[in-house]
Amino acid sequence: MPVENPSVQGITLYSHADDFRSHWIRFLLAEKQIKYHPVFVDYEDEDLASLNPYNQLPMLLENNLKLFSASIIAEYIDDRYRQNKLYADSPAARAEQRQYIWRFENDWFKLADIMLRHSDTLQPEQQQKAQKELRNTLLSLVPLFQHFPYFMSETFSILDCMLAPMFIRLSLMGVELPKTSSRPITLYCNRVFSRPAFVKSMTAQEKSRYSNLINL
Numbered sequence: 338m339p340v341e342n343p344s345v346q347g348i349t350l351y352s353h354a355d356d357f358r359s360h361w362i363r364f365l366l367a368e369k370q371i372k373y374h375p376v377f378v379d380y381e382d383e384d385l386a387s388l389n390p391y392n393q394l395p396m397l398l399e400n401n402l403k404l405f406s407a408s409i410i411a412e413y414i415d416d417r418y419r420q421n422k423l424y425a426d427s428p429a430a431r432a433e434q435r436q437y438i439w440r441f442e443n444d445w446f447k448l449a450d451i452m453l454r455h456s457d458t459l460q461p462e463q464q465q466k467a468q469k470e471l472r473n474t475l476l477s478l479v480p481l482f483q484h485f486p487y488f489m490s491e492t493f494s495i496l497d498c499m500l501a502p503m504f505i506r507l508s509l510m511g512v513e514l515p516k517t518s519s520r521p522i523t524l525y526c527n528r529v530f531s532r533p534a535f536v537k538s539m540t541a542q543e544k545s546r547y548s549n550l551i552n553l
Contacts, residue, residue, distance in 0.1 A: 348373035348414075351388075351396040353380065354542045357449060358407040359395040360502035365411055367534035368498060369421045377540070380454075408438050411495060423495040437489075437496055441503075445471060449503055452510040464511065472512050475522065482521035486528060493532075501529040505547050526550075 350366070352359035354377045366373055378385055380392055389396050389405045396405040397413070404410045415424045425431040451459065451467045481489060488496045504526050507514070514522060529535060530551050536544070544551070 347399065349376060349398040350374070351376045351378055351385070351394060351398070353377070353394045354540045355546065356394060357453070357502040357506055358446070360538060360543065361407055361499050362395045362397070362410055362414075363538040363540075364502060364535055365414055365423065365495070365498045367538040368423065368493070368532075369414065369418055371414065371418055408442065411438075411498070415495065423493070423498060425494070434495060438499060441496075441499060444474065445503060449506065449510060452512075453506065468511050471510070472514060475512075475514060476519060479519060479521050482525045486525075488525070493529075497529055501526070501535060505530060505550055509546070 348366075348371065350359075350362060350373050352363060352375055363375075378394065380394060382392075385392050385394075385396075388398075388403065391405060393405045395407060395410060396403070397410045399417075402413075404413060412424060415422060425434055448467045448471045452464060452471075485491055487493050488500060490496070504522075516523070536551050539547070539551070
């Protein structure tokens with residue numbers, strides 16, 4: 338579909354209809370109860386390049402501001418709209434959140450990209466390698482999900498906004514975790530997937546594809 342500069346006021350979010358980075362930002366906006374104008378496009382949309390030289394999604398436009406990195410968009414929204422804060426206020430705690438975001442983007446998200454965005458050209462051995470690496474990494478971090486209701490925290494945070502859209506796509510990636518040893522992750526997912534904002538943030542396509550994991 339053609340991509341044009343919108344005339345609506347407030348936030349315009351260019352988003353893919355079924356993509357974990359776009360879902361992350363839609364989830365964040367829903368948690369903070371921020372109204373916005375969604376525009377759904379594909380990565381291959383030629384018109385997207387006129388606004389975004391990297392053809393990245395999601396992309397946020399607000400007034401004269403244009404952002405096309407999910408982590409930058411997330412922090413901007415949380416700072417710009419102060420209700421229901423999801424980033425920590427203290428410098429040390431926020432730095433730790435940023436470090437986790439950096440790790441997830443460079444480790445887990447890159448593996449997810451291999452399995453989801455490049456599935457048509459992926460060789461079986463490449464797929465199996467990515468699946469094994471992500472599965473083993475998640476299993477090694479099970480203890481991080483044992484002692485808190487949310488990721489390393491008693492309260493819901495930006496890290497949960499980031500992780501949940503990837504976790505709901507594990508089966509789509511072919512990443513199956515053993516039920517017994519991964520139970521803390523399963524309980525964590527059930528807890529986050531049941532949040533009203535999570536369901537609200539999903540597109541019709543996502544609700545249809547992941548209907549067995551959410552409460553509609």
